[in-house]
Amino acid sequence: MPSFHTDRYDLPLSTSSAHAAERYQVGVDLLLSLWPGAAEALDEAIAADPDFALALAARARLQLIDNQAGAAREAIARAQRLVERRGTERERSHVQVLQRLIAGESAQALQDALAHADRWPRDILILGLPLGAFGLLAFSGRADHDQARVDLCERHARHFAADDWWFLTYRGWSLGENGEVVRGRTLTERALELRRHNVNAAHALTHVLHESGDSQAAQALIAGWLPEYPHHGTLHGHIAWHGALVALEQGDIQGALDLYQRFVAPAASTAGPLNRVSDNASFLWRLGLYGHEVPADLWQATAASASGLFQQPGLAFADVHMALIAAATGDRQALEERVAGLEARLCDGTLSAGPVVPLLCRALLAFADEDYDGCARLLEPLRTDVARIGGSGAQREVIEDTLLVALLRGGEHTRAGALLDERLHRRPSTRDRHWRASLAS
Known part of the structure; x- marks a missing residue:
């Protein structure tokens, strides 16, 4: 026809x-x-x-x-x-x-x-x-997937009008994730102006603001935009997770927990399995990393919610977050079984992200066991390969945070200071400034 x-x-x-x-x-x-x-x-x-x-x-x-x-x-x-x-x-x-x-x-x-x-x-x-934090490039196992997304968008930019809300969203997202935060912010802000009810643009702008270190603008965006988005929307809980991270960054622990309990925790979340597992695991792990008590029932609820999910290892992003849950709850058997499964896939060549995945899982277990030197020894050589697990810079930051805290708790202040200086150059952060000042005093 x-x-x-x-x-x-x-x-x-x-x-x-x-x-x-x-x-x-x-x-x-x-x-x-x-x-x-x-x-x-x-x-x-x-x-x-x-x-x-x-x-x-x-x-x-x-x-x-x-x-x-x-x-x-x-x-x-x-x-x-x-x-x-x-x-x-x-x-x-x-x-x-x-x-x-x-x-x-x-x-x-x-x-x-x-x-x-x-x-x-x-x-x-x-x-x-191929675009986005959970797109085919991000989950390809490539360490350069941020650059690959930019290259893809730039290759085809001539085919789209300057006011195309969809293309502006993903071009801006890709640029921001790849370090071009000023240009990325301009494009994602314009995308959201053109189509206000564009979850991907609001989400992309949140990420660009995170990479810019502009927590105040991120807080204002989330507070002003999220109430317009129906609670059952796919990314509602994830954007609230960003809000909880901003509150943590600003030292508002109660505000962070309130957002978490209202929108992110398993009992409240309407997210799909991957976001539900990753958002819960990484928020609670960060809460503990930053020196705050994590109520045991929150970890227990997260573990119960994740039970039965991602049982077959191989989706690297899920594997690392399932390892966070197992390490935090003391489920050594589950973590060691996951590592064994990952190593088996590594041997048969079917683990696209490569050896970084089982090594990250082992490092998380070492941290939970308070073997901070062992954790740091595993994590430091992996820094350039962590991108292979996929997701966004904001999501993967939990791994670098773990390395930093392992160095601090292990008494490796010179190495911690060097890492903080690098991070502050890359992305201004109130928490990193406080940590740096405490090392200098």
């Missing part, structure tokens, strides 16, 4: 239904801004044209984000059947990339997504797959 409609990037859509095309575009924009309502819009597109393969593919992508893996597999399989019968070359490639992603074939999905973007750079649902 010939295409009668296009999306907002002038890419042909194989549907003869104007209503299906319009609802598809609305649904994709909501999906890519992570604002609630995408599922309903895409379902309306499918109801208007049950043979509209791209609408089914977008629905499958959203189901994967929402951790409905079985439904995603069914939807993408149906999309594949339909696109072969009624779809353009671009649409067939689009569906194939998503099929590989949903099947867990991450390395091939990344390769295919990059090739697809070279041919159809304005197909933003596919161009977006």
Whole structure:
């Protein structure tokens, strides 16, 4: 069937239904801004044209984000059947990339997504797959994934208008994560101005402000924007987690705990498994690192919430945060089993992030055992490789914080001072200034 409609990037859509095309575009924009309502819009597109393969593919992508893996597999399989019968070359490639992603074939999905973007750079649902903290590049095991995201955005920048809210979001995010915080802030602020209900822009700006060391601006952004975002939204708890980290940075421990208990803790969180595990584990670990008592019931609730999740080692970001939970709760058996599984995958060549992952897990156990010298010996050589686990700079900072505190508690003040000087040069931090001043006194 010939295409009668296009999306907002002038890419042909194989549907003869104007209503299906319009609802598809609305649904994709909501999906890519992570604002609630995408599922309903895409379902309306499918109801208007049950043979509209791209609408089914977008629905499958959203189901994967929402951790409905079985439904995603069914939807993408149906999309594949339909696109072969009624779809353009671009649409067939689009569906194939998503099929590989949903099947867990991450390395091939990344390769295919990059090739697809070279041919159809304005197909933003596919161009977006390698981008972001949990994107295919971040979870590729590459140490240079921050630079790779910038390179991808810059390569295709000419294809997007200066006021494209989606592209501004991810270009600004990528630049900020790669150290270009001034330019990153300008772009993400503009993206949020253009589309206020753009969770990814608010999230990206929060990260850029973190990397800038501007905790006051981050606090104002979160306090002013988060109430507009429905509590059940995918990243609501994660952006609240950023707010809790800002409160910790400013020494407002009660404020940090209040935000944590209201929005981040397992009983309150509406996040998916990966954010729920990582946000809870890293917040509680940092609370202890910074010298504050962590109520045992908070760790117990986090461990209970994580029970049964990420049991098979191999997703490095999850492995490290599961190790945080095991180390903090004294579950040595679970941690050692995870390390053994990671080392087995390392031996058979299926651990994309490499040896940094089991070594990080061992370092966390050493810290929990108060073997601060041993922890520091493991962590110091890994600093340039920590990026291999994926996630963002703000998320991975918990590892460098652990190294710093291990050095301080181990009496290695000269090495701690050098690390603090480097950190303060890279990112101004009230806490680091206090630590540096205490070393100098």
